[in-house]
Amino acid sequence: MRAQPVRSMARLDEPELTDDGTLVVDGRELRVRISPRRRRLGLTVERDRSLTLHAFEGCAVGRAEEFVRGSEVWIAAKTRLSDERRQLHPARSLRNGEIHRYLGRDYRLLVVDNRQGEEPAPQAAPVRLVAGRLRLDRAVAADQTLARKALADWYCRAGERWMRGRLQPWAARMDVPEASVRVRDLGHRWGSFRSGAAGHGVISLHWATFQLPIHLVDYVVAHELAHARVSGHGTDYWRLLGRALPECRRLKAELDELGRRVWMGDLDR
Numbered sequence: 001m002r003a004q005p006v007r008s009m010a011r012l013d014e015p016e017l018t019d020d021g022t023l024v025v026d027g028r029e030l031r032v033r034i035s036p037r038r039r040r041l042g043l044t045v046e047r048d049r050s051l052t053l054h055a056f057e058g059c060a061v062g063r064a065e066e067f068v069r070g071s072e073v074w075i076a077a078k079t080r081l082s083d084e085r086r087q088l089h090p091a092r093s094l095r096n097g098e099i100h101r102y103l104g105r106d107y108r109l110l111v112v113d114n115r116q117g118e119e120p121a122p123q124a125a126p127v128r129l130v131a132g133r134l135r136l137d138r139a140v141a142a143d144q145t146l147a148r149k150a151l152a153d154w155y156c157r158a159g160e161r162w163m164r165g166r167l168q169p170w171a172a173r174m175d176v177p178e179a180s181v182r183v184r185d186l187g188h189r190w191g192s193f194r195s196g197a198a199g200h201g202v203i204s205l206h207w208a209t210f211q212l213p214i215h216l217v218d219y220v221v222a223h224e225l226a227h228a229r230v231s232g233h234g235t236d237y238w239r240l241l242g243r244a245l246p247e248c249r250r251l252k253a254e255l256d257e258l259g260r261r262v263w264m265g266d267l268d269r
Contacts, residue, residue, distance in 0.1 A: 014060040023053055023061065025068040034059070037195060038231045041067045045078040048188040054232065088260060093269040094147040100134055100263070102158065104213030107134045111141045127154035144267050152185060152265060155207035159183040162210065165222075167203070170221055171246040176228040179203045183210070186265065190220045190255070193227035201228050208264050216258065219251040 018025065019034040030043075030051040041064065042054040055064060074075045092098060096111040110133040112118040127150045134154075140146045163181045171178040179193070179201045186192060186206040193202045203224045209217055222245050230237040 014062060017053075017059050017061060017064055023064055023068070025065050028068070030068065032064075035231055040232070042232050043068070043071055043075065044085040045075065046188055049079060051075065071239060090263050091266040092148075092263055093268040094136070094141060094144060094151065096141075100151070101211040102129070102134075102155075103124045103162070103210060103217065107132060109134045109136055111136050111138050114137050124155070129154075129158070135177050143251065148265055148267055152207050156183040157212050159205060159210040163205075166218075167221065167225065170218070170225050170244065171228075172220075172227065174226060174240060175223060177201070179225060179228060181205065181209050185265070190259070191224040195228070206264075208252060208262050212255070212258065212264050216251060216255050219248065219255060222248070223252075 017032050017034060019032065022221050023030045024031050028051065030053045032053050032055060034057055034150045036057050038054060038056045040056070041059065044052040044054065046052060053064060053068065062113045089251045092100075094109065096109065099106050100109055101107070101178060107129065112135045125152050125223060126137040126146075128135045134151075136147060136150065160181065163183070166191070168178050177200045179196075180202045182202060184204060184207065186204060190206050190209050192202070193201055203221065205220065205224075207245045209220055212220070222241060224246070226241045230240055238248070245251070
C-alpha cells in the first residue's frame with residue numbers, strides 16, 4: 001500500500017470523499033474506504049487489479065485526485081507484480097468425485113439423493129460433510145449455479161462455526177479488542193477489517209479462506225486483526241503483527257504462492 005501524510009483537510013467549499021463510494025481519476029475508477037483512525041492517504045491494488053483508495057475523514061476530492069495522479073508509477077509497478085502473482089483461478093465443474101479442500105484436507109464430492117438420508121428433503125442441507133465426504137444433493141448439483149452457491153454457503157457456515165473462540169487468543173496476543181467474525185464472498189480478498197463501536201471491529205473472511213491449511217487461516221485472521229490497532233501495512237503494522245506472529249513474513253509468502261491455486265468459486269463452463 002502506498003501512503004502519504006495528510007497535508008490539509010477539505011475547505012468548506014470543497015466536496016469530500018464518501019465511504020464506500022467511488023472516485024474516478026483520469027478514467028481510472030477507485031473504490032473509496034474511509035477510516036476515522038487513518039491519518040494518511042493510501043492505495044491498495046486488489047487481487048483482481050482493482051484499486052482501493054484509503055482516506056481519512058474529511059478528505060477533499062481534489063486532494064485525493066492529486067494523490068492518485070502522483071502515484072502512477074507506484075500503481076503501474078504494483079499492477080505488474082499483481083499480474084505475476086495473480087491467482088490461477090482454477091475452475092470447477094462440481095461433479096461427482098471432485099476433490100474439494102476444507103482446512104487444508106481433501107474431501108471428495110459425492111452427489112447423493114438427500115431423500116435417502118435421515119432428514120426429509122425440504123429440511124436437509126444441500127451440502128453436508130459426512131464420513132469424510134462432501135455430500136451434495138443431486139437436485140442442486142443439476143444446476144451449476146445453485147451447486148456453487150450451496151458449496152459457498154456450506155463453507156460460510158463451517159467457517160463461522162470453526163472460528164468460534166479462535167479469535168480471542170490472537171486478540172490477547174496483540175492487546176486489541178476481540179472482533180466479531182463474518183464469513184462471506186469478498187471477491188478476490190482473503191479478508192477485511194472494519195472498525196466498530198467502542199473499538200470492537202468486524203473481521204470479514206472470504207469463504208474460500210477455509211480451504212487453506214489451518215496455519216494460513218490463522219495468518220489471515222491475525223493479519224486482519226492487527227488492523228484494529230494500525231491502519232495500512234507500514235512499519236508499525238508489521239512490527240505489531242510480528243510480535244504476535246514472528247513468522248508472519250514467511251506465512252505471507254506461503255499464502256501468496258498457495259493462494260493462487262485455491263478455488264474462488266469459478267465454474268468450468
